[in-house]
Amino acid sequence: xxxxxxxxxxxxxxxxxxxxxxxxxxxxxxxxxxxxxxxxxxxxxxxxxxxxxxxxxxxxxxxxxxxxxxxxxxxxxxxxxxxxxxxxxxxxxxxxxxxxxxxxxxxxxxxxxxxxxxxxxxxxxxxxxxxxxxxxxxxxxxxxxxxxxxxxxxxxxxxxxxxxxxxxxxxxxxxxxxxxxxxxxxxxxxxxxxxxxxxxxxxxxxxxxxxxxxxxxxxxxxxxxxxxxxxxxxxxxxxxxxxxxxxxxxxxxxxxxxxxxx
Amino acid sequence: xxxxxxxxxxxxxxxxxxxxxxxxxxxxxxxxxxxxxxxxxxxxxxxxxxxxxxxxxxxxxxxxxxxxxxxxxxxxxxxxxxxxxxxxxxxxxxxxxxxxxxxxxxxxxxxxxxxxxxxxxxxxxxxxxxxxxxxxxxxxxxxxxxxxxxxxxxxxxxxxxxxxxxxxxxxxxxxxxxxxxxxxxxxxxxxxxxxxxxxxxxxxxxxxxxxxxxxxxxxxxxxxxxxxxxxxxxxxxxxxxxxxxxxxxxxxxxxxxxxxxx
Numbered sequence: 001x002x003x004x005x006x007x008x009x010x011x012x013x014x015x016x017x018x019x020x021x022x023x024x025x026x027x028x029x030x031x032x033x034x035x036x037x038x039x040x041x042x043x044x045x046x047x048x049x050x051x052x053x054x055x056x057x058x059x060x061x062x063x064x065x066x067x068x069x070x071x072x073x074x075x076x077x078x079x080x081x082x083x084x085x086x087x088x089x090x091x092x093x094x095x096x097x098x099x100x101x102x103x104x105x106x107x108x109x110x111x112x113x114x115x116x117x118x119x120x121x122x123x124x125x126x127x128x129x130x131x132x133x134x135x136x137x138x139x140x141x142x143x144x145x146x147x148x149x150x151x152x153x154x155x156x157x158x159x160x161x162x163x164x165x166x167x168x169x170x171x172x173x174x175x176x177x178x179x180x181x182x183x184x185x186x187x188x189x190x191x192x193x194x195x196x197x198x199x200x201x202x203x204x205x206x207x208x209x210x211x212x213x214x215x216x217x218x219x220x221x222x223x224x225x226x227x228x229x230x231x232x233x234x235x236x237x238x239x240x241x242x243x244x245x246x247x248x249x250x251x252x253x254x255x256x257x258x259x260x261x262x
Numbered sequence: 263x264x265x266x267x268x269x270x271x272x273x274x275x276x277x278x279x280x281x282x283x284x285x286x287x288x289x290x291x292x293x294x295x296x297x298x299x300x301x302x303x304x305x306x307x308x309x310x311x312x313x314x315x316x317x318x319x320x321x322x323x324x325x326x327x328x329x330x331x332x333x334x335x336x337x338x339x340x341x342x343x344x345x346x347x348x349x350x351x352x353x354x355x356x357x358x359x360x361x362x363x364x365x366x367x368x369x370x371x372x373x374x375x376x377x378x379x380x381x382x383x384x385x386x387x388x389x390x391x392x393x394x395x396x397x398x399x400x401x402x403x404x405x406x407x408x409x410x411x412x413x414x415x416x417x418x419x420x421x422x423x424x425x426x427x428x429x430x431x432x433x434x435x436x437x438x439x440x441x442x443x444x445x446x447x448x449x450x451x452x453x454x455x456x457x458x459x460x461x462x463x464x465x466x467x468x469x470x471x472x473x474x475x476x477x478x479x480x481x482x483x484x485x486x487x488x489x490x491x492x493x494x495x496x497x498x499x500x501x502x503x504x505x506x507x508x509x510x511x512x513x514x515x516x517x518x519x520x521x522x523x524x
Contacts, residue, residue: 102436106473139401140448145474174364178475186402186474208470211368212407212448213440 001079001252011084015151015203018189022076022196023132027255032134034067035096035217045095045238050166054103057167059095060238062221066260068094072221075249077130080198081223085126088246089223092116092127092230093239096134097218099142104210105165106142109177111150112222113201114158114170120240121231125155125201127224133195134217139188142210144197144218147177149184150204156180172204180204223247263341263514273346277413277465280451284338284458285394289517294396296329297358297479307357307500312428316365319429321357322500324483328522330356334483337511339392342460343485347388350508351485354378354389354492355501358396359480361404366472367427368404371439373412374484375463376420376432382502383493387417387463389486395457396479401450404472406459406480409439411446412466418442434466442466485509 003011011017023031038058039046045059061068071077072091081089098104113125137143150156158170189197199205210216226244233242251257265273273279285293300320301308307321323330333339334353343351360366375387399405412418420432451459461467472478488506495504513519 101440106471109473139450140407142470145402174475178363181475188401206473208404208473209368211371211468211470213436213443 001076003080003083011198014148016146016148016189016197016199018191019196019198020191021194023194025194028134028193030255031067031071031219032217034065035134038065039098044236047167049103049105051105052103054100055098056105056165057095057097059093060241061096062091062094067255070250070254071132071219073247073250074254075252076196077132077221078223078247078249081128081130085128085223085225088226090226090229090244091241091247092222092224093241094221095219097220099207099210099216099218101141101210101213101215104142104216106209107207108161108164108169108171109204109206110158110169110171111156111202111204113155114172116201116240117155118160118170119232119235122224122228123231124228126228127201127222129199129201130221130223131197132219133191133193133197134219135215136192137190137195137216137218138214139190140212141214141216142207143188143190143216144205144207145186145188146199147180147184147204148187150180151200151202153180154202156204177204263338265342265345273460276410278408278410278451278459278461280453281458281460282453283456285456287456290396290455292517293329293333293481294479296327297396300327301360306498309429311365311367313367314365316362317360318367318427319357319359321355322503323358324353324356329517332512332516333394333481335509335512336516337514338458339394339483340485340509340511343390343392347390347485347487350488352488352491352506353503353509354484354486355503356483357481359482361469361472361478361480363403363472363475363477366404366478368471369469370423370426370431370433371466371468372420372431372433373418373464373466375417376434378463378502379417380422380432381494381497384486384490385493386490388490389463389484391461391463392483392485393459394481395453395455395459396481397477398454399452399457399478399480400476401452402474403476403478404469405450405452405478406467406469407448407450408461409442409446409466410449412442413462413464415442416464418466439466
């Protein structure tokens with residue numbers, strides 16, 4: 001899996017790239033089948049919503065489950081990431097953001113580097129966030145909203161919000177969001193289950209609550225150059241893994257094959 | 263202003279009707295110009311959000327402002343309503359739902375008749391809710407979501423929710439929402455400022471919070487047949503007006519003319 005020149009140019013310009021049909025329905029079904037047992041675990045990486053017992057995000061999944069251990073090494077994710085950021089990338093964070101039907105709450109306006117830099121001492125905004133939609137994502141069930149082009153402004157003013165949701169997040173000031181949206185507008189990332197998505201560490205994004213009766217689970221792996229690794233270890237391992245071993249891709253059929261990731 | 267046979271059939275089938283371009287940009291500007299002063303009033307009809315001082319809904323506007331006094335008698339609203347429900351309609355409720363940028367909170371799944379019947383003793387679900395978009399309404403700033411066809415099931419199980427927002431609302435049970443959406447899907451009502459919208463008293467709808475930097479104000483007038491008037495007066499007048507005088511339409515240019523509504 002290689003990104004085309006057109007896709008590379010689009011990523012450079014917009015700061016994000018949607019990859020329709022990146023994973024097949026069979027592959028998505030294989031991944032989804034693992035979720036109920038993972039969400040039921042009493043694990044510190046399962047963070048619940050502020051207003052309900054629903055899992056908001058389930059973290060560290062590649063260390064908790066053999067199918068997700070394969071997914072973080074999938075060539076359709078690792079290949080494009082290496083093309084954009086070089087061969088030596090480590091697995092920084094692995095999660096499913098659940099956004100359950102009726103219960104899933106918002107993610108405020110933020111860019112990932114504000115957290116990575118402030119909390120983990122990551123030097124530069126080089127990490128890539130790679131998503132795989134595990135449910136159909138529509139205008140109704142809390143899709144991600146992106147400000148295309150916002151990545152080009154680099155780190156914007158942000159502050160730690162520990163109040164709005166159950167997940168402490170470095171969020172962008174409203175005046176900055178308004179200014180960036182006035183210049184660049186907004187796009188939403190929607191598509192059927194299996195859709196892929198790549199965006200960088202200074203891309204400003206948010207997502208509204210899911211008031212619909214449809215779940216909206218999205219898998220996310222963050223890959224960061226080993227040369228740009230964390231320098232502080234105050235957050236738990238499942239929020240920023242300490243294992244800096246470069247990730248190596250598995251065969252393209254790894255999710256459906258019986259072989260374990262060695 | 264008369265609805266076409268095709269529009270009447272669509273309203274019968276779907277339970278809602280979007281009317282693009284119902285009001286001109288000049289008319290919308292005239293209405294919007296009145297809002298800041300109205301929202302600044304210390305009036306019991308100005309109900310603020312749970313988590314901020316922003317006005318959530320401003321009610322009783324035709325008794326508080328001469329331009330909104332004209333709007334509730336506008337022939338492009340009153341004409342279609344009379345066509346659907348007969349000539350003798352009274353003004354039940356008049357408001358602007360503000361849904362301010364960043365601050366506007368959700369409206370839960372509900373149909374208006376649950377409140378009209380339970381609180382006000384309205385006998386039958388005959389009231390019509392007529393909307394005019396005062397801002398562009400997009401996928402990003404908290405549009406209304408409708409379950410088209412849900413009106414045909416009549417009153418569904420509902421319960422009074424006094425917790426989720428600052429506005430007590432009779433909301434539909436989640437199982438019912440899930441069932442109805444599984445049968446009929448969802449549609450969102452979006453369009454530029456000036457768009458009109460009509461839906462009936464058993465139409466199940468909701469709207470998500472507005473996390474965008476764009477305001478989303480929508481005007482709403484509820485017209486109810488005089489023969490179907492309230493039988494209980496426990497809610498304040500601005501939530502269900504007591505004046506049952508049938509509304510009569512003004513000239514089509516009333517919003518832009520200097521003449522007051524006599």
